[in-house]
Amino acid sequence: MKRQASPEIRRNAKAHLTRAVTVLCLPVCLLAIAPPALAHDGHDHGHHAAPQTVLASGQGVVEKIDLDKQRLTLSHDPIPTLNWPGMTMPFNVADPALLKNLKVGDKVAFDLADERTIGQIRVQGKN
Numbered sequence: 001m002k003r004q005a006s007p008e009i010r011r012n013a014k015a016h017l018t019r020a021v022t023v024l025c026l027p028v029c030l031l032a033i034a035p036p037a038l039a040h041d042g043h044d045h046g047h048h049a050a051p052q053t054v055l056a057s058g059q060g061v062v063e064k065i066d067l068d069k070q071r072l073t074l075s076h077d078p079i080p081t082l083n084w085p086g087m088t089m090p091f092n093v094a095d096p097a098l099l100k101n102l103k104v105g106d107k108v109a110f111d112l113a114d115e116r117t118i119g120q121i122r123v124q125g126k127n
């Protein structure tokens, strides 16, 4: 019987941290975006096979890359189009390939396919 308590606890702590960030960030973001998003879309299952539209564009710094969950945490600058203040939050990516050339600390410019999903991301500089 193998015991791997320590990595497991580490992982849980990380999950909590991510959730805390999400809880702090999403109400603000979703409040700001809710009326147009609802009017525009009507449903949101967080699944978009081929996002074509650009909801908004922004800039930020890569804080965390989760290849398993295809998720990216950015500290993004304010996005006036969406009335978003600057904050650190996790995003899904439309295509896992978008994560391939990213590193923590990279300065990036990104397009949002929706308020949770990055459709395009470009590295602008290294930290």
Ligand SMILES: [Cu+2]
Pocket (backbone or CB within 6 Å): 025, 029, 076, 084, 086, 087, 088, 089
């Ligand atoms: Cu945000």
